[in-house]
Amino acid sequence: ETGVTQSPTHLIKTRGQQVTLRCSSQSGHNTVSWYQQALGQGPQFIFQYYREEENGRGNFPPRFSGLQFPNYSSELNVNALELDDSALYLCASSFGFYNEQFFGPGTRLTVL
């Protein structure tokens, strides 16, 4: 059984650019949640996707958007990058909303 994988591992962008982060959910999981973890902080919920539909969103601006594909993998897109977007971006998958979420290793995004 393959766990949650994320790509890329690290990414460096400049302010104003756009970035796409990718997540492959664990086999059998149909729900993907994205979190932002700033240095020294706990993860903050960005949004969740269930069966290709957004199902819940945290306090993040519209320039944070996402997609879920028929195979339940997911993308996080961030437009007009700001310095404060520098963080570890975590993807977590689960089977439905009520079950345990399994986290991937994250993508470290640095915005210069």
Place this chain on the structure above:
Amino acid sequence: QQQVKQSPQSLIVQKGGISIINCAYENTAFDYFPWYQQFPGKGPALLIAIRPDVSEKKEGRFTISFNKSAKQFSLHIMDSQPGDSATYFCAGKFGNEKLTFGTGTRLTIIP
């Protein structure tokens, strides 16, 4: 209203000692309280979780104590080992809603 407050921010414990991390929550609707362990460069991994219908749950050296009336819960790590050195996060969740995390505790176990 959705906050989870965690303390201490950092903790140093001698090998073999007991590590205790505390959390307090505000949302009385929370019905699931997990603890996550995170090593540098890794994502959080579920360590142990409790639901509010029990006051304690033990798994090996890890115990959650839950006080519903005080809206507090804590993680106890017995016989702490250097391999337990990591950052620990408590969290709360209601039904199908998001996980709300605490700010984390960096635990260091010294020989």
